[in-house]
Amino acid sequence: MHEGNTHMLQVEGLNVFYGSFHAVRDVAFDVRPGEIFGLLGPNGAGKTSTLSAVEGLLNFQSGTITVAGYNIKNEPLKARANVGVQLQSTSFQAELSVTEIIRLYAGVHGVPVTKQSLQDVLAAINLVDSGNKKYGELSGGQQQRVSLYIATIHQPPLVLLDEPTTGLDPQSRRQLWERIEALREKGHGVLLTTHSMEEAEAVCDRIGIIDHGRVIIIDTPQALIEQYRNDPEVISVSRRGKVTLEDVFIALTGRAVRA
């Protein structure tokens, strides 16, 4: 981590174009040490483009992104060395075993691995008996545990989690929340995207809602609910008389289903 840096991630004036389509418009937010920041938005709102820019996978047109003090454009390798990523749309080679995947990613992150440390890791992610199982043979929950471990194998200051609990059963989801919260306890900054408002409300310290490429509001889940509790639009979309984060989200982004 860069000396004197106080943010795990700082995004300022980010703009992303696909041809003439302006996908991300002047997006700005930050993730602090020991904070879980949720980036929420409907489909096509600009979440994935923003995340891809932070990961260094997308060449953005203007703006600044710094990860642990390193500018992603000027020092891409240093910036990537300080970020751990769990992407929903990515995978590992299905033919490799869990231990082979751990060895691969330890190698590309310069992390030394011994037989003992491998055993410790497998125990920590509850896969002691599955070390030699191929990744393609693991259950969804097991794959998510491996994926989250790989994202944090090098103890990065910033961890990006793209819809990490999609497709998990309630037990696996709760276990993953605990693991994400443990990262916060250790001082990592976590940027999380999710479509689950329940998840965002339960684990995020702050939330940014993005729509039509713009960040429309940033605050804590509780503050957002309080702020909009008496808003007529929020009341009209609320169910069972109790205002939730989902009601606020729908009121702010509209009821129309996005493609």
Add this chain to the structure above:
Amino acid sequence: MQTNIPKTSEALSALMRADFTTQWRNRKSFMLILLVPVVILVSWQGIINKIGAAFAFSTCITIGLMAIGLMGYSNSIARDREKGVFQRLRVSPVPSWTIMVSRLSVQLAMILLLTILVFIAGFYVDHVSITPAGYALAFLAAIAGGAVYLGLGQVIVGLIKNPETVNSTTRLVYFLFIMVGMFSDFSALDEQASGTVKLVNNIVKWSPYGCVKRILLASMEPGTWNMDCTNALLLTFGYAVLLSAIGIRKFKWSTK
């Protein structure tokens, strides 16, 4: 929370270990790729003395190189791209070129293995051999020829994103090249011909198939090397550079 950029050699070593392991786990499919030229060579046992060892070896190796570059390499790249394997690696602190160098090193090993297998089958089954210099030069020619077909495979995955379409396209191109090979190898087009036939003959002769076949054949019989062979070698390098450049330029790491 102090993170470091790994040494390139360390990262490359980890990538190569994983890529060779993946290739080994998929050994049934790559054994089929390697077996085709060996089976052809064995089936020519009865006519090998008429066509000559160098001709048989060069034809079989050329067919094997096509299969490696078109079917093996391009399909594995298309499949892993679709699954997001490359994007997962690209967010790590390693230069993107190391990911491709690792993949190409696996293909290089396949090319060497193919060449060795063809020579072994020729020696033990067909009882034919060439000079030591011929064997040595053939390995170099096989690598140069392999680069042409890997470049062509790269163009296909550069232009086509869908792995199913990549698969069917590579099969079609493989079939077309086999047809070109049949024209070339069995003199379906007369050297003394004129007009359209002569034109087609020249196209076949200077096609990627014709050039690779010619340099392989001449490398196994160094005494027969002539100006045509030098031109074929230059064209082979040209094809490899041109196809690789187009393929790399058009290539997208993600299908999204």
